Amino acid sequence: MTQCPIQARENAELLLAYCARKLDPQTAAVLEQHMENCPDCRAFGETQKQVWAALDAWEARPVSPGFDRRLYRTIEAEEHGSWRQRFLQPLMPLRLRPAFPLAAASVLAAAVLLLRAPEAVEFPEPAQAEMVDVERLEKTLEDLEMLRQLNLMARAEPAPSPSM
Amino acid sequence: MGDRVNYDMVAVAAVEPDAELMLRVKEGDAASFALLLERHRAPVIHFLYRMVQNQAIAEELGQEVFLRVYRARATYEPTAKFTTWLFRIAMHLALNCLRDGRSERGQESLDEEAPASSSRQISDRRPTVEQDLVYEVRLVEIRRAIHSLPAKQRAAVLMHKYHEMEYSQIARVLNCSESAVKSLLFRAYETLRDRLAHMA
Numbered sequence: 001m002t003q004c005p006i007q008a009r010e011n012a013e014l015l016l017a018y019c020a021r022k023l024d025p026q027t028a029a030v031l032e033q034h035m036e037n038c039p040d041c042r043a044f045g046e047t048q049k050q051v052w053a054a055l056d057a058w059e060a061r062p063v064s065p066g067f068d069r070r071l072y073r074t075i076e077a078e079e080h081g082s083w084r085q086r087f088l089q090p091l092m093p094l095r096l097r098p099a100f101p102l103a104a105a106s107v108l109a110a111a112v113l114l115l116r117a118p119e120a121v122e123f124p125e126p127a128q129a130e131m132v133d134v135e136r137l138e139k140t141l142e143d144l145e146m147l148r149q150l151n152l153m154a155r156a157e158p159a160p161s162p163s164m
Numbered sequence: 165m166g167d168r169v170n171y172d173m174v175a176v177a178a179v180e181p182d183a184e185l186m187l188r189v190k191e192g193d194a195a196s197f198a199l200l201l202e203r204h205r206a207p208v209i210h211f212l213y214r215m216v217q218n219q220a221i222a223e224e225l226g227q228e229v230f231l232r233v234y235r236a237r238a239t240y241e242p243t244a245k246f247t248t249w250l251f252r253i254a255m256h257l258a259l260n261c262l263r264d265g266r267s268e269r270g271q272e273s274l275d276e277e278a279p280a281s282s283s284r285q286i287s288d289r290r291p292t293v294e295q296d297l298v299y300e301v302r303l304v305e306i307r308r309a310i311h312s313l314p315a316k317q318r319a320a321v322l323m324h325k326y327h328e329m330e331y332s333q334i335a336r337v338l339n340c341s342e343s344a345v346k347s348l349l350f351r352a353y354e355t356l357r358d359r360l361a362h363m364a
Contacts, residue, residue: 012350013331020324047361048353054360055325057299058306060210061219063226067209068201071227075234 004040006031015041019048182246189237197237201230204247207327208254214322215258215315217307221266225257244336251327251337255319262315302363309359317352324349 006014017023018031035042182203188196208229213222232253291299310318316338323329323337331349335342 013346016349016353047357050361050363051353051356052325054302054306054363055356057302058214058310060206060213060326063206063209064219064223067205067223067226068198071201071230074227074231078231078235 004038006034006038006041015044015048019045019052180242180246183242186233186237186240186246187242189234190240197234200233200246204250205230207247208250211251211322211327212254212258214310214326215255215318216261216266217311221261225254225261228257229254245333248333248336251323251329252339255337258319259315305363306360309356312359313352313355317348317355320345320348321352321356 006012014023014027014031018028023031031041035045182200185196185200189200205226209222209226212225212229213219216222216225229250233250310321313321319338320334323334329337331342331345335345338345338348340348
């Protein structure tokens with residue numbers, strides 16, 4: 001229901017600017033003169049001014065006092081926490097980034113296995129110690145056997161006669 | 165082309181103190197970031213609050229806006245007005261939030277008592293209960309009217325009305341033409357006139 005060409009969408013900025021008091025005084029005067037004779041534009045202007053006044057009543061709330069502190073804490077956490085990320089990020093093409101956690105887990109698992117391997121290699125040492133013990137045992141057994149044979153030999157020999 | 169870009173960058177940095185501050189942040193000056201935060205914290209959060217109509221979400225998004233600014237310091241080039249860039253980030257986050265329905269889930273009741281009434285009580289000294297009630301009803305109606313606008317129209321109206329941005333700057337923030345902004349504003353104010361004109 002646009003009667004006046006000033007109210008057409010492409011020209012409405014003139015009326016909107018007038019209601020927002022952004023129009024230069026000369027243009028505003030010309031428009032006011034037009035509005036005196038154009039009831040449609042007058043009605044448009046009046047309702048737009050009313051909307052403008054209504055919107056003025058909506059005050060925004062004050063920002064909470066801890067806003068800056070929270071922000072600086074996050075920035076600090078990022079600065080100190082992600083040096084590895086910042087180092088690795090330029091090295092990785094974008095499409096590989098989602099695979100990074102999986103790759104990191106694989107590398108970590110491999111590293112753990114490699115680090116643990118030398119401990120397994122050291123196992124022969126206790127085995128060698130066991131061999132030493134067996135030798136000693138064998139020697140001890142041989143010694144005992146020798147003693148037993150000596151005892152037997154000693155029993156078998158006749159005791160020397162007192163008459164001789 | 166490259167010369168043109170360099171010329172634009174020099175021109176923007178020369179005339180715009182915010183761009184100059186951001187270039188100092190790029191060089192590692194933390195005090196300049198604090199100054200930018202001090203200057204733009206309230207406008208950005210007020211814009212976000214009126215977009216999502218929830219103070220907690222608005223502040224959460226505001227944190228993200230300034231965090232993104234800080235993160236982007238190394239690659240910052242003053243090719244546009246600083247506030248255009250800032251509001252573009254804010255608008256992008258607000259639109260994402262509205263799209264996710266996060267603001268709907270956390271929507272503050274439109275009928276809740278606005279904290280602005282407490283400041284009115286101090287300034288007016290003795291407002292009657294009736295005056296308070298009328299004020300609350302008006303606020304609820306305004307918030308509902310703004311909430312009823314499509315997101316882009318809402319953003320355009322908020323930037324035009326509360327942040328006094330030119331059509332060209334709103335167009336850059338919304339990434340559209342100036343004529344598209346005029347069209348958005350025309351339709352938005354048409355809706356608002358229908359809903360709010362009786363209030364004055």
